[in-house]
Amino acid sequence: MKKLSLWCAAALLSISASASLALTAQPYIATSVQFHQTQQKADMLVLLVPADTTELKLSGWSRATSNQVNRALQVAEFNGKSGSKLELVAPVGLEYGRLLLLGIGNPAELSRAKAEELGASLGVHVNDTSAKQVQVSSQLITDTTLNTEITTAVAHGMELRNYRFDRFKSKPAARPAQQYRWQVADVAASQARYQQLHALAQGVFTARELTNLPGSSGYPEAFAQYARQVLEPLGVKVTILGPEQIKALGMGSLYGVSQGSDKKAHLLIAHWQGAEGQPIALVGKGNTFDTGGYNLKTDSASIIRMHSDKAGAAAVVGAVQALAGQKAPINVVAVAPLSINMISGDAQLPGDVVTAGDGSTIEIGSTDAEGRLILADGIWYAREHLKARVIVDIATLTGAKVGALGTVYSALFTEHSDIEQTLRQAGERVQERVWRLPLAGYEEITKSRIADRINTGSPGAQAGAIFLKHFAGDTPWAHIDIAGDAFNAAAKGIHPEGSNGYGVRLLTEWVSLYQQSAE
């Protein structure tokens, strides 16, 4: 009897211990998509219409049906301009309830980003109808290569927009649940391409989910465990270092930021070894909440969204998830230093000195410049322990970046033109654009009177970058400051409201481009 109750107590204990980590990661299926050669009965037929289409006649349409549709086209002055829509009750004789014409402009000039946006807006439109079965026809895009590119990009854009963060709703609104059946020119090619994009979307969803988590839910260990749940089934090797290991490895810069919290620092390492050789390392700032520490963020506007200060870490996790999901033949590793910047009797003080993993000392000019403190050790770990061949770090690092560039561009700092070029190209492609700011001339701004360097300086974005550069040593390195970029107050284009997964698409594209350019 006694034994039994002891066992019960132990079981209860282990339940409650894991309940605090009860963030379950389920694959997020935003949209059901199938590709076929032919059309089928449905609640709605969506027709992708190229620019300057004035006459519509699809295979299987009678003369009377075409006449009726073309009359509507004329009356509404619909000509296939990109983004234009015309919804009709489908003419008698067609096996659809509604007919939606979606203008796509000139197919040869339609960028991937624009096609994705069209998909997002199509999804929003359909979500407002009662249609459950949606047939999309791409018959009017006759070039097979363009047909594949456009149809899959439109479907991908819709999938990205249809994500919902409803984990904390007791009664979540129904998620979009239509079945989309695409008529395409090359079924196999579209399926293969969409699979790649779907893997990318899954990475974006993970990043959004992680970034959206409130501070007390997405603390360092919970973040790391969530990433493990998502990544391990894909064949990614996940290592999580706890606070004692971090201390033992000498990473006092990472450790110090969370020392005042019950929730201590963790270091997440997620390795997709799709090829041999030295890995490409992506290092993301994972400060799971930023109060500022003793340099407290004192106005509510500056502290309110600081749960999204882990967007960089979320981006590197999402990118590795995408690359693993794509089975990319690339050796890539995500490193996420995870912290929570909080106050207590044990918290770091302004003016303190910490020792980083590389043995160098840092004066804490501001406890609120915590991102560079955790990244310093993350970057050093990637160089020293993972022997990375190139390191790109990504971080919601400075308010100064927002002042300089707003959210139209993220700020790029690098001395390597091959990294710059490939990042710019990747950014253009996915509309997560980077703008390079200079490092040269700012070498002195993080000099400290009492330690090797200080974590503050002016101008602010450069101070962060110069500080980080030291920890990359001779390894080719770039720093991307994404402050302000990872959160949308309102839904727009391919992004729902809230965290948008910024950086996943940029880094996933970049890794592939960089790999190709180095081959």
Ligand code: BES
């Ligand atoms: N997480 C913030 C940067 C930030 C600001 C991100 C606004 C998103 C929106 C970062 O840790 C921070 O507090 N930076 C300070 C640094 C300063 C104290 C040297 C800043 O930029 O004001």
Ligand code: MN
């Ligand atoms: Mn801060």
Ligand code: ZN
């Ligand atoms: Zn921060």
